[in-house]
Amino acid sequence: MNDRFHRLSLSAFSSFMIGSIFLSIPRSVQWVTVGVAAPKTLNAGDHPTPTKGLPIIEKSEPTPGAHRAEVEAWRAKRIGSLKKDDGWLTLVGLFWLREGGNSFGADPKTNRIVFPEAAGSRPMGSLDLSQGVVTLRAEPDAGLTAGGRPVTTMALRSDTEGEPTLLRRGSVSFYLIKRGERLGVRVKDSRNPALMAFHGIDSYPIDLKWRFGARFEAYPAGKTIPVPNILGSVEQEKSPGAVVFDFGGREFRIDAVTESGTEDLFLVFGDQTNGVETYGGGRFLYAAPADKNGQVVLDFNKAYNPAYNPPCVFTPYATCPLPPTQNRLGIRIEAGEKTYAHSTIDQLKD
Numbered sequence: 001m002n003d004r005f006h007r008l009s010l011s012a013f014s015s016f017m018i019g020s021i022f023l024s025i026p027r028s029v030q031w032v033t034v035g036v037a038a039p040k041t042l043n044a045g046d047h048p049t050p051t052k053g054l055p056i057i058e059k060s061e062p063t064p065g066a067h068r069a070e071v072e073a074w075r076a077k078r079i080g081s082l083k084k085d086d087g088w089l090t091l092v093g094l095f096w097l098r099e100g101g102n103s104f105g106a107d108p109k110t111n112r113i114v115f116p117e118a119a120g121s122r123p124m125g126s127l128d129l130s131q132g133v134v135t136l137r138a139e140p141d142a143g144l145t146a147g148g149r150p151v152t153t154m155a156l157r158s159d160t161e162g163e164p165t166l167l168r169r170g171s172v173s174f175y176l177i178k179r180g181e182r183l184g185v186r187v188k189d190s191r192n193p194a195l196m197a198f199h200g201i202d203s204y205p206i207d208l209k210w211r212f213g214a215r216f217e218a219y220p221a222g223k224t225i226p227v228p229n230i231l232g233s234v235e236q237e238k239s240p241g242a243v244v245f246d247f248g249g250r251e252f253r254i255d256a257v258t259e260s261g262t263e264d265l266f267l268v269f270g271d272q273t274n275g276v277e278t279y280g281g282g283r284f285l286y287a288a289p290a291d292k293n294g295q296v297v298l299d300f301n302k303a304y305n306p307a308y309n310p311p312c313v314f315t316p317y318a319t320c321p322l323p324p325t326q327n328r329l330g331i332r333i334e335a336g337e338k339t340y341a342h343s344t345i346d347q348l349k350d
Contacts, residue, residue, distance in 0.1 A: 216242070224239060
């Protein structure tokens with residue numbers, strides 16, 4: 001679920017139908033109050049396996065000064081990542097391929113895949129899709145490179161095959177993504193005005209009360225959970241277990257999912273700040289895996305471990321997951337990033 005987790009002058013993005021659930025993500029939306037831990041009805045052999053006898057632990061707190069320094073260091077790293085010349089703020093397009101030829105270039109009248117003006121006005125070529133394989137057929141003078149070498153014809157790898165084939169021309173780059181059975185082209189421009197205009201993200205005040213000691217309840221190996229995304233589809237994602245924490249005398253749980261290339265727990269959650277102070281589509285949280293005692297530290301103040309905006313808050317060209325129903329918490333998590341001031345989102349292209 002990389003890229004999730006997560007993709008300008010942006011305008012409003014509203015509704016997606018997920019099965020029979022109508023998800024609407026303007027600022028005015030709040031999640032239905034769910035997520036309080038309660039007995040679950042699961043299929044046989046599907047029951048969680050909690051660490052026997054382990055209570056919800058008391059958090060082992062750093063000093064307030066050390067904690068603030070830790071969170072501020074993370075925030076600086078986070079902003080630096082967003083401002084990179086290939087970060088989320090450089091995304092300028094997402095185009096789903098059709099079987100057959102898909103012409104690309106800067107002219108919207110003659111091309112199915114439209115690049116920014118920085119790519120130049122001359123025709124560039126076509127991306128040909130045939131039975132799940134995409135082949136680049138570029139004009140000899142298109143000026144495209146892959147790995148620093150000029151290219152005209154080659155089969156392309158998508159992001160589900162490891163590192164995707166990255167093609168460049170000047171400040172513009174593009175590569176294949178695969179979501180379900182769909183193949184698309186994600187286009188970036190390191191000179192995107194959205195990157196130039198970026199001045200940071202508002203966040204809640206740093207507060208140790210949002211750093212929790214939690215317990216990890218492992219699920220049977222191979223268990224999956226349905227995770228919806230903003231494209232309106234649902235993916236079955238592997239879930240190693242749930243993270244359980246206590247707040248205000250109530251117990252809450254968040255089902256975690258796994259991502260390739262890391263052992264960290266990836267949590268996609270909603271809470272009652274969504275659509276008001278925070279992004280309507282929920283927020284993300286990373287946590288280190290449980291220790292030998294089944295304990296996990298959740299710090300909603302930080303990102304990469306704490307709550308932060310999904311990339312969809314910055315661009316309509318990301319394919320972010322949405323919180324599963326059981327991960328929508330009936331409390332206000334007043335920690336981590338608030339919504340981005342310029343997060344009005346264009347509707348995704350078909």
